[in-house]
Amino acid sequence: MVTFLEVMEKALSGKPCSERDYTLKIFAAKLKEIVKEHDIEYNPDVLVPSDNGLADDIFNAAFDFFVEVGGYCKDTERIIKFEEDEVKQGLRTAPSKVVFGDGQDSRTLIPRKPEDKSPPWCFLGAGGGPVSSEETFLSLVEGYASIPEANSITTPALTSVNGLRIRPRSPLEALGAIRNAVLAREAMKRAGRPGLPIMNTLATAESATSLAIALHPKHGLRTTDGYMIAIMDPMVVDFDRFNKVFAVLSLNAPVGACFDPLMGGYSGGPEGTAVANVAYHFLATLVYQASWHLPFPLHIKYVCSSTPELLWVISTSGQAISRNTHLLSLNLNYTAAGPLTKMCLYETAASVMAAVVSGLSIEALGVATNKYEDRMTPMEPKFSAEVAHAVAGMKRKEANQIVKDLLAKYMDKIADPPLGKKYQECFDIKSGKPSDKYVEIYSKVKEELKDLGVKFQH
Amino acid sequence: MSEEEIIGKLCEAVVACDMNAVVKAAKEAIEKGVDPVKAIENGLSKGARIIGDKFERLEIFLPELLIAADAMKAGLDLLLAKIPKDKTLKKGTVVCGTVKGDIHEIGKKIVAALLRANGFEVYDLGADVPTSKFIEEAGKVGADIIGLSALMSSTLAAQKDVIDYLKAVGERERYIVMVGGGPTTQEWASQIGADGYATTAPEAVKLALKMTKKMRR
Numbered sequence: 001m002v003t004f005l006e007v008m009e010k011a012l013s014g015k016p017c018s019e020r021d022y023t024l025k026i027f028a029a030k031l032k033e034i035v036k037e038h039d040i041e042y043n044p045d046v047l048v049p050s051d052n053g054l055a056d057d058i059f060n061a062a063f064d065f066f067v068e069v070g071g072y073c074k075d076t077e078r079i080i081k082f083e084e085d086e087v088k089q090g091l092r093t094a095p096s097k098v099v100f101g102d103g104q105d106s107r108t109l110i111p112r113k114p115e116d117k118s119p120p121w122c123f124l125g126a127g128g129g130p131v132s133s134e135e136t137f138l139s140l141v142e143g144y145a146s147i148p149e150a151n152s153i154t155t156p157a158l159t160s161v162n163g164l165r166i167r168p169r170s171p172l173e174a175l176g177a178i179r180n181a182v183l184a185r186e187a188m189k190r191a192g193r194p195g196l197p198i199m200n201t202l203a204t205a206e207s208a209t210s211l212a213i214a215l216h217p218k219h220g221l222r223t224t225d226g227y228m229i230a231i232m233d234p235m236v237v238d239f240d241r242f243n244k245v246f247a248v249l250s251l252n253a254p255v256g257a258c259f260d261p262l263m264g265g266y267s268g269g270p271e272g273t274a275v276a277n278v279a280y281h282f283l284a285t286l287v288y289q290a291s292w293h294l295p296f297p298l299h300i301k302y303v304c305s306s307t308p309e310l311l312w313v314i315s316t317s318g319q320a321i322s323r324n325t326h327l328l329s330l331n332l333n334y335t336a337a338g339p340l341t342k343m344c345l346y347e348t349a350a351s352v353m354a355a356v357v358s359g360l361s362i363e364a365l366g367v368a369t370n371k372y373e374d375r376m377t378p379m380e381p382k383f384s385a386e387v388a389h390a391v392a393g394m395k396r397k398e399a400n401q402i403v404k405d406l407l408a409k410y411m412d413k414i415a416d417p418p419l420g421k422k423y424q425e426c427f428d429i430k431s432g433k434p435s436d437k438y439v440e441i442y443s444k445v446k447e448e449l450k451d452l453g454v455k456f457q458h
Numbered sequence: 459m460s461e462e463e464i465i466g467k468l469c470e471a472v473v474a475c476d477m478n479a480v481v482k483a484a485k486e487a488i489e490k491g492v493d494p495v496k497a498i499e500n501g502l503s504k505g506a507r508i509i510g511d512k513f514e515r516l517e518i519f520l521p522e523l524l525i526a527a528d529a530m531k532a533g534l535d536l537l538l539a540k541i542p543k544d545k546t547l548k549k550g551t552v553v554c555g556t557v558k559g560d561i562h563e564i565g566k567k568i569v570a571a572l573l574r575a576n577g578f579e580v581y582d583l584g585a586d587v588p589t590s591k592f593i594e595e596a597g598k599v600g601a602d603i604i605g606l607s608a609l610m611s612s613t614l615a616a617q618k619d620v621i622d623y624l625k626a627v628g629e630r631e632r633y634i635v636m637v638g639g640g641p642t643t644q645e646w647a648s649q650i651g652a653d654g655y656a657t658t659a660p661e662a663v664k665l666a667l668k669m670t671k672k673m674r675r
Binding site: 023024028029074128129130157159165166167168169173176204206207232233238240262264265266267268269300301303369370371372 | 514516519520521524525558559560561562564610611612613614615616618619640641642643658
């Protein structure tokens with residue numbers, strides 16, 4: 001396995017290249033070529049394909065692409081490349097299980113295969129979505145931790161501390177990150193699940209300095225939490241992110257890599273995005289020594305993962321990874337619509353189904369493109385987790401039809417989606433209970449899914 | 459080759475994202491005495507608008523958009539040099555960048571490319587741009603618009619810092635300030651006193667055109 005020091009050496013001595021040339025002349029150009037060479041084609045009629053050959057073609061294309069192109073280090077302005085044997089060895093020696101959480105909430109994340117009956121890991125919460133106050137943060141996380149299927153929590157991000165808006169790389173950011181950890185632990189205690197792991201590190205710690213400050217154990221973080229570190233699109237890393245990786249590895253804690261190849265961006269269309277999504281897993285395994293992965297491919301225009309192209313990308317790249325490796329991969333989905341809308345639930349159901357039957361676990365979710373303050377509730381991740389458990393073991397062919405039926409219910413609204421309501425308008429923030437109206441919407445959508453063939457466990 | 463044919467070639471070369479062909483056609487236009495204003499408006503700009511529309515429909519993707527924008531700029535540099543200084547074609551000057559602490563650039567690059575395609579002169583300062591740099595650069599190039607991008611909710615406040623800095627140095631009224639990026643909303647833009655906000659890149663271009671037109675009245 002390539003060591004972290006060897007990665008640094010590669011970052012310092014790789015081929016010099018401007019970022020522009022890497023992104024346009026190397027990454028984008030080669031990806032287009034590889035997609036053509038491997039004859040990979042998006043089929044809008046089959047969004048969850050049962051074709052193992054297609055999944056393997058995408059895997060092989062990603063392998064060839066990664067060996068040819070490598071990743072890019074922004075700080076050294078050099079390409080980080082790996083030999084074929086290094087990639088193969090990295091994939092062979094990557095962890096095939098990781099234990100997260102403490103005490104009664106301790107669970108083991110294991111790999112899955114397409115149509116696998118084993119329940120997917122449910123990493124639930126806000127996906128780092130912004131919240132306006134500590135009170136909202138606490139109430140939301142308590143709600144997330146109360147979801148029975150929750151294996152780990154993805155917290156929201158505080159945008160201010162004591163009324164002061166957080167500034168990047170400032171002590172306010174560090175303070176926000178500390179508060180994020182302290183409040184999340186408190187909320188989980190209130191929910192009676194103190195051992196649940198936080199797996200999005202600290203949504204407010206954008207800089208390595210803030211992460212390092214907040215990592216002190218007295219703030220409540222543990223080595224059994226998951227530490228998610230981003231790779232920028234397209235396969236770009238920098239020293240600040242390396243510092244985060246090094247800080248986490250030095251604690252012997254599990255690094256998770258998150259990455260969002262944009263469909264319509266440098267990766268091109270759905271075919272290129274699927275191939276790139278797989279290649280990101282290789283980069284993360286080797287460069288970050290990631291023991292788990294969090295892909296969240298998004299549509300460049302609609303910033304969600306529920307369009308037909310994105311559902312195909314989730315499914316095919318998920319199958320490519322789960323059929324050909326034992327990497328631990330969880331797909332994060334974003335919806336276009338917001339809470340208290342049927343559309344939001346349809347969208348998350350479609351993305352979650354595409355991921356789970358293709359052999360992935362899930363992180364759920366970014367609601368309403370994850371950009372609006374307080375526009376998320378515990379209802380959307382709860383519903384997503386129920387769908388995820390219900391469809392484990394479902395045949396891809398069956399899932400394909402249900403996903404298409406769901407898509408027909410919302411696709412015409414994707415360009416102008418209903419944003420729904422804020423948390424405070426959908427839930428009683430004190431009792432943590434959803435409004436009658438939201439329960440009614442949830443129940444109706446669940447009935448519709450049952451009619452389509454989803455067998456819920458409860 | 460007729461004037462129309464040369465202009466048509468300019469347009470086609472931009473649509474084909476072919477920089478060499480754009481440069482060749484621009485040189486040909488100059489040699490044959492084609493009116494540079496016509497060559498830009500009916501050739502390069504028309505091609506750029508076609509590319510912008512194709513990107514909007516995702517018939518082409520970001521790499522093609524960026525390459526076409528570069529190709530157009532190469533042709534523009536040659537043709538603009540032939541236009542008398544007092545005759546301006548540009549719709550306005552924009553200084554843009556991703557705010558301090560934020561290293562995400564994709565959205566901003568799309569906006570910059572589409573602004574260029576629509577006749578704006580754009581100075582893209584890149585990512586993680588210090589607050590004062592926006593103001594210094596805007597003063598240097600005589601900008602009409604300062605465009606501030608942020609992708610993270612934790613870096614959003616740096617947009618406010620630029621506006622506050624402008625106020626503090628008494629230059630707020632000199633510029634139109636536009637904000638955008640992942641977590642930005644109209645509510646936020648109003649709260650920090652920005653002049654404009656757009657959800658998508660094409661909307662940002664429309665807004666920039668509208669606001670510069672209003673400013674010039």
